[in-house]
Amino acid sequence: MFQKFLVLLAGLIFVQQHLEAQVTKNIISHNQETIVTDPSKGENSYKRWAVFPSKNEEIRQIFLNLTFECPDNMRCADWDYVDHIKVRQKNDTVNYEIARMLTPYGGRFQEDWRFDWKVDITDFSPILRDSLEVDYIHTGYEDNKTRGWKVTVDFEITYGTPVAEQLAIHKIYDGNYSYGDQADPIENHLAPVTLTASTRTNFGKVKIHQTGHGMDANGCGEFCDKYREILYNGKLIDKKQLWMECGDNPLYPQAGTWIFDRANWCPGYLLQADEVGFDISAGQEYTIDLNMEPYETEKPSAKELLVAYVLEYGKVHSQNDVTLVDIISPSEEKIHSRKNESGALPVIRIKNNGKNNLKSLGINYFIEGQKPKKFSWKGDIPFGETALLTLPEEIFNDKESARFFVELKRPNGKRDGFEGDNIKSSIYTRPNVLPEWTIIYFKTNNKPGQNEYSVTNSYGEPIFKRDSVDLKPNTTYMDTLTLKEGHYTFKVQDTGGDGLEFWFKSKDGSGSVKLLDTLGQAIKHFNSDFGSHIIYNFRVTPGLAYHLDNEPSINMFPARTQGPVTLDYFANQEKEVKVIITQQEDETKIVETHTYLNLKKGILTYDLSYLPKMRYYLKVVIDGNEVFKNRIRLKE
Template sequence: MKKILCTLMALIGLNLASQAAVGDTTTVLAHNETKLQTYTSYDTVITFPSGTTPYQKIIMDFTLGKYDCGGSYNPATAGEGAGRSGWCSDWDYDLHIIVMTAAGDTIELGEVITPYANTTLPMFPWTWKRNYRYDVTDFYPILKNGATIRIFYAGWSGGFTGTTKFRFIEGTPPRNVLAVKSLWKSGNDGYAYGETISIDSQIVKRTVTPPAGTTAASVRTIISGHGFGNQAYCSEFCSKWYRLMINNQNVEQKSIWKPDCGYNQAYPQSGTWVYDRANWCPGEHVEPYVQSVPVAALSAPFTVDLDFQPYTNVGTTGNPGAWYKLSSAVIFYGTYNRQKDIGVEHIISPTTDANEYRNNPICGSPKIVVKNYGSETATSIKFEYGVEGGTLSTYTYTTNLAANASAEVNLPSLASLQTAAANSIFVVRVLSVNNATDENADNNVLKSSFVPSPEWTGGNFAIQLKTSGAVSGQQNRTDWKITNISTGAVVSSRNGTANATTYNDTITLPNGCYKLELDCSTLGAGLRNPYLISAAGSFIVRNLSTNLRITLDKNRDGLTSAYQGNLEGWMGSGFTQYFTVIGSTSVLKVENNINLNIYPNPTTDVLHIRVDGLGIQKGTLTLTNSIGASLYTAVMTGNDHKINTAEFPSGVYTLNYSSDKGNRVEKVVIRH
């Protein structure tokens, strides 16, 4: 049974919550595709349930969409100045979802950054939507009765819409939340950083008193850095830290930095989306930091403060400001209500969820996220999983998952994922915890719709990698490898270590499931990037049985934009593509130049070396220092070798591999 509770129903006195049973859901709709047109607040008055009913989980779904600004705007000519038609959904703006209660509580629930979403890019039509889901169960003490939900939109042009919806799922919560107290909330313009008035003096130390019965507490902080017209490009493009101070003691230091924007799920975007930033990426939500208060501090009133890394702002432009937008709240908890309670939180793969685009589709190992909602550490979790309607598999996951902790779980591979029909349903459920029954069946099962991985026929393929030109004088290294999922072995690979160079390889694969990985993570620029790369590279896979090119969706093959041009290869830090080979009658065969794969690089103690390519029976390894002196020599009789590098000083070395098949040379960095 699903119920909808909206403002109109509340006004006429309809109380649906009283009719519900455990697991029933009450939905409260606040904003409904509200047009976000300019820099201002968009408020909606709503009525939450009264607070007399317990809820095991409260979910806030924020859906970001688009609308056509109309007028003279043309996405193909977006921009300012002569011949340009202005902006509409073209910029990365921060927006904040805030609850304000009649009692005076003001708490930020979430922050989202809009993408560079020019409509000429095929992935961002006017109908584009993306959902951002937040577990806001801990805010139940203030999500009651009348309240105002605010979207503050820090954008100077329009084109985006916002929908805010709350779902109250009835039942006993993991633990009772005793109180929520706001600590700090910056204004719309944030806290200035590096100025005469320091950020530490703006964020004033607070004293808080734990309610009776408190057994745990945490500080939840949402923070994002902005501004870059200064020497250090702070705060948007500089990595700084802050420390949570409890009773003047450093509890935990957090880096205000998000280092993986090149793996953005929504790509490419019509702007500088690959640049790493101060805890945010365009098109993503800002992940809150949750830091525990030491239990020893909970027996009496305690002080809480945030101390920031020292910094002096030196401007270089007419707009040199650096600032952080920040909100923090402290949450107090009672005891756990169950001992054994594992919840299946999320399915990473297989799924058609757009938030997991880079991780799907698969033909290999399903991946899920679980959370321990019980007081007892989970040492084993037994799962049942598979394609709904078919034979399900079981797997016991051995772990040491503490209370309130989460973990990603890789389930053993399923052959049925390779043969499933489109829009099949994957299901996973918890069968037992620590060899006993889970005490809460309501969060044990999760399902997802999925499509199978693409099929590559024949087994004979040609792979061409053309590396790009330099990026700001740096070598834009691009590597690829193919892994056999059933064996875990890398069956072919290539290290693209030279700029503007073409590498051609052919490979014959038996039937089965494989994973192709293209790695551009050294710089995160991809093979094409109009803001960073003047000479684009390319990555092409061709089926030799048909002589036709295989379309790689993750590489954005065949896609163009009237605003940005060719989009192929503009994938940021790389991509992963699973595929299933069918119709092959061959055994594995690789014909390529010698491929030397070394890792980790830089290294500290041990350097692993792998030579890919069948037919390589014997070769010689030589490691030389910067003046050409030979420090290590060994004969390789197989494909794998290890060198103990602990005995060598830090520095840059040259590794040479020679055999009757040819030579390869790689630079090795040793750091101690």
Template sequence: MKTSVLISVMLFLLCGMAFIPTEASAGPGDTTVVQTFTFNWPGSPKEGTFLFPPADKRFEKILMYYTLKCDPKQNPACGEWDYLTYTRLFHHTGRFDSTGKEIVERYELGRFITPYGIGLDLGEGWTWVYDVTDFRQLLADSVHLKAGNWQELLDLKFIMIEGTPPRDVIKIENLWRGSIKLKEFAAKVPPRKIDLDPRAKMFKLRVTTTGHKFSNPTNCAEFCPKIHSINVDGVRRYQWQIRQECATNPLYPQGGTWIYDRAGWCPGMPATTQEIELTPYISGSSVFLDYNCEYDEYGNYIVETQFVSYGPPNHNRDAAVVEIKAPNRGEMYNRINPICARPLVVIQNTGAEILNSLDISYGPVGGNTNTYRWTGSLKFLEKKEVWLPAFNWGTWSGGNVFRVTVSNPNGGSDEYAYNNTMESHFETAPVYNSYLVISMRTNKAAYETYYEILNAAGKPVFTKKNLLNNAIYRDTIRLMPGCYEFVIHDYGDDGISFWANNDGSGSVIFRLTGGGLWKTMNPDFGKEWRMQFTYSSLVNVEEIAARPVDFSVFPNPANGALEVTYSVDVPSQLRLRLLDVLGRVVKEIDPGTVAPGKHRARFDISDLAPGNYFVALVGNGAVIRKVNIIIVR
């Protein structure tokens, strides 16, 4: 994708259809936004027909942005319970059955389970992203959609990135679907013979299955673990455990049992879709597929599956960066952000050639850039999370935008440049000039919990284990300047305070040795809670004032120049230093030995990036006075 995306803001309305097109000169990497339902759209669920780009327009990727916001007219505003909701496309085929009724095929673009809304605040909206590129042939011209529910407000838009996909969709077709009792699964989900499209070279099976009902001897199918599997021509080729972890949900805490592991879903998250690559196991003109799961007498599954046929890979040697998880200020990444240490990205092999090496360049736009050589082995369309080495971020201009670019796949040229670069907006991790004090009060299940401090490389430098019940601990974290991460773990996946157990309530409060309440951790965090922070070079240097010293800085905020006024009552050897938020000296004035009395100095700051800085008066190797300032433009 190009780093500058072209989006037209013109809204075209025709016969009740909404479409935000790009300019006629759009090319690869440019983006078309199709706005469908909005927060104020009437109806529950919402339904309408919308104009999409024509079928002959080629798109590299199509993303569905599903945004929910609390409805102030409801009580509670976010809805009390977790409900199943669907985003469905109704394909009008133009064919008719024997009664003269048009045949309309229904496709599920996405399934979502609403959060427990008591006490929940979604602000101006939370956005979940679905990759719906496989439905490109159906997302063309006039498209009939239905989505949403009667609780939360919904905004639904489609982000269509123009260009060449890794492979073209030839055909998508529904297979097994419906609400199916577990005890009837084998009968209702029989083996299927699929006649293959002669144009197709590659194949995938999409499976979205969620389990529901409990309060029975096995708590099936919402809470019971079951193995699901896919047989191809009689041979088991793929299997998965349907129950998934919910205690790391980014949308937390919720007003219900949000931490409990469930079958294929979690409250306040999209349902999980298994995307199963079948190409290695298919030959000939047809294939038999068989979907199985372990038996149970109770509960039911809601099943939706599609068989997707593709052409061959469009590129031989191509790699892409497909996600920046950290740094990223997006709601779905709040568990691991903000950061000051190792960025976390996802790369993908989008070429037919096995990917064994890749250069990854990264850094804030307008600041320092680092390059890392990744090595490994990725087949076509396989993805890999990559922890990039920590580096010196320095200072930067142009806002908090982080850029990642991949290049030199397997040491050669990349055949498709438009998926090589991605950017994210981010917030900076806090920087502190005095030590962190951690005050913890344990609950009645302290054996489940411990916390640790990790350095920039992710290695523990302090660990607090073997805690006692209902005890109070205070630790002052005395470490050298640098980036660190506080992590608290809970083996019970229920934090240190949760309404639906008998563990009682604990708490964690962070303070600074300089005084003041800094931050209180939400104890209803589920599995773990993380916070990165930086100790500046001033953290282990206390101000000294053996003799009275007047020290002032003007203006603050400052733009262009900074005036410093100071006075001493005895001859003194002094330096004035301007430091960035990490305590690095960016400018220095050395007046030498100054006589008693009042003195002035001037910093030229016209060449410095906007942000937070410190002005320090240093004498005899110690900081005598320091003042926090803000540089603006």
């Protein structure tokens, strides 16, 4: 026992020393600043100066952390606009877009709402030096007196030996280019660019920020799927479909058409740049060319918002160098909240920063106070590429929360060229405990052919499944599970990507899903507006008490109506419940108030057809707290 204690103590001390050895600095250019539109111009600039590391300080990595909140004394903004984060060096006229944010539909977010995103901007390290002007540019035309965002821009800088010496950065394209215009083809603006490599250049990278916008008769450029090619010296080195599925967005639900797939972006998304590497002959000329899929239309209105850079690098510093990029699960980061289908199996992302292909790796992982688990990974990851790894052994802790550690060791059996980024930790939160007998409550909408739901163990082995062919429209299913001790994942899939309810598709109806105990009490409520899927990890431990989900489940449908509105209310406890309907633009103007004494469950209906055709809010207030808020669009 004493030996075991010493092993654990030594492991914790070792990890702590490594974590402390990695020196990190945070530079905040915009600290909880209220950002609003300027409707007169369509964009509003928020320029702030910040001091970054000097040019002689070595930087290993830079992350840009972006936080959105609802502003004080305002509501969150409504529309999916394009925001830019640009930097300009002192006494320079050239600016560089280092990040691009696509804002969410915030009309239904509560006052305490918050979300965090991050993007790796290490490639801009040569620019992010000394005094810099950081410009947050918010575009759009919506009202700027009652709505906006509270924004924090945080540069997280890790010091240390860079992966390779950064020699040059060339901005080769920067514009909002028309797409589909026969009179002004986009290729006129995407002409080949010829550059001369430094005499020390070893390899290069094309880095692109590109999103499609506008709406012509074919849905281009926001809602059309087109490809882009990258040519190096006339040879194709990359071809990508500029398309993104939005139904699995971790920021959900939103007020607008958040589930609709788009041209390389989704509402509520910090753009992750496209990156394509290539070899360069030192001191030689080379040509980079971007080509869009040929496209013409009679009345063009599509735009391709595109910024592209070419980066030149010297020699890679280490032959063998692996980086632990992120711990996907367990994690408290909301951006990872919909990614883990493996239950109790940890998921990590690694990157090969060594010149040699990464073919083997030692991985130690453990929850604090437990004996480390060891995994010998084998594979093949080229330089500069990342991989998502699911670790083979389950993790569990009786504590509700604990620190989880991962350590990478000996890439390709050699000492790592930079050990400062081999260890990370995250917060482990114990999965919800469910009883041995659990009931799946599943009410279908009008499109049950899009749905199926299942329960698997951590290793993906099926325990229970109800397929779409088993489901009928507007039918409630109650499936009782009898489960042994272990970890499980409950998953609901919707092939239409529109969940069991979506305001834009009122003809599809509304469904619901929850987990109940044998007394009919809710253990877990799920939001019906979930897009593509629900993933819920849980554990069964006989004799261990389970907790009820005592927050009420509240669904309002439809959100676009000529008058009728239904509120589906389900709770474990009786409460006095107030339903308040107000005008959207002036929430002090209350049009209806309903008070329900000792309400536990019920289908509540309202007819608003007598009201002026405009937008309203339906709010639910319990014990003086607003627990639900959704928008109603009253139409002709």
